[in-house]
Amino acid sequence: MNAHFLGDTTVLTGRSLRHILRSPDTIITTALMPIAMMLMFVYVFGGAIDTGQGAGAGNYVNYLLPGILLIAIASGVSYTAFRLFGDLQGGIFERFQAMPIARSSVLWAHVLTSLVANAVALIVVVGVALLMGFRTGANLFDWFAVTGVLLLFTLALTWIAVIPGLTAKTMDGAVAFSYPLIFLPFLSSAFVPTDSMPGPVRWFAENQPVTSIVNTIRDLFSGQTASADIWIALAWCVGVLVTAYAFAMVVYRRRIS
Template sequence: MNGIRAIGDTAVLTGRSLRHVLRSPDTIITTALMPIAMMLLFVYVFGGAVDIGSGAGSGSYATYLLPGILLITVASGIAYTAFRLFSDMQSGIVERFRSMPLARGAVLWSHVLTSLVAILISLAVVLGVSLAIGFRSTAGPAAWLAVAGILVLFALALTWVAVIPGLTATSVDGASAFSYPLIFLPFLSSAFVPTESMPGPVRWFAEHQPVTAIVDTLRDLLAEQPVGAETWGALAWCVGVLAVAYAAATTIFRRRAR
């Protein structure tokens, strides 16, 4: 019964949050706008000067670029998670929810699920634009499902990371600014150029940070290529970040409830 009640409470609060998002669709538009601008800039300005080699996913630069742009879209969207949660904390609505017979985790999960829906819509918009400018994939349904699964897992992990500043920040700017390093992390990865072209220390960092493993996995899946060991690394990074962020966020939320 407790599990059913928790699901029901989460559904009600998620519906409330989704209505707020639908009334302000500019958050979805803004989330998609920057990645689209980056994609157009790199494809039409820098694309002709970038040698992507003959590896998996090579072909048009738009095809090579898309996995990194999708991750940037996710990183752009989570800033609104922190902002919406911070706004609720400051307005006192969260305290009001705590005084009601609601499941303890429903408040946080409603914000996480709302952000996940908004991010998925933004990803669909970015994918549509990429198709218009030359992205093509030979992937079958199973590969596309795997791509969607990895993106959802990545989005969940970063969204739970965003919950932490949403609970602890003391200003709106502080709640949102944490996402900036995450947005620029793909620039130090294989998202835009092969890591082989990078100087020594930068190449080492690029090859051992999580974005490269995730980008390479998505690129292989979209090119219908056999996935390598980096796939397990990508999944391990996503699951690890998700577990740590979830534990930290729920602990902070419980302490603030005392």
């Protein structure tokens, strides 16, 4: 049956990409919320925020963009839970399960669709950031590295999203998991330097995954060689990915047996 894995996954990915093309609002809303946040932070709070060069000094869009991109991903992956839950509700999931197709294709199709949809949303957000004055000294290799980190982060969060998509009882429950994920960047170095935070908050901020990922992307965008943060960031992403994938597969097997 695995002989058909690639073919079946391609066919099913084509199906869910078509869903996105027919309701592009899922990409627009994924991009819109982070853009609104970026506008507010840059033009309302930005003048008062000290990123290390004195309040209001330096290019705050440059400082902010990595965190904004992660927020975009965290909200974007909830559509994977949404679409997966919809398939289960509508009965088409059962139809696929009773057909002679590669079993894991159904999940991989949703995951690949999430990568494509989030990539498009991120391109839109970066485009708006450029209009707002985002400038980068990144070379081609740095861009590749940034893309790789963002894809890995999307992949990890998407596999987390698969779990509520398969287990939720209601549509609201399926998408609610993403709220804490969206909140994580606020408790990190995404908006302000962590050394301005009080003790326990600072400790949390410095030891959670978003900070190392934000720092890595910020370094890469500024054209500096990435610090040790990149290895911590990669370790977090791979660790979350492997754990979420394993859990999702357990849940999936239970669901289809």
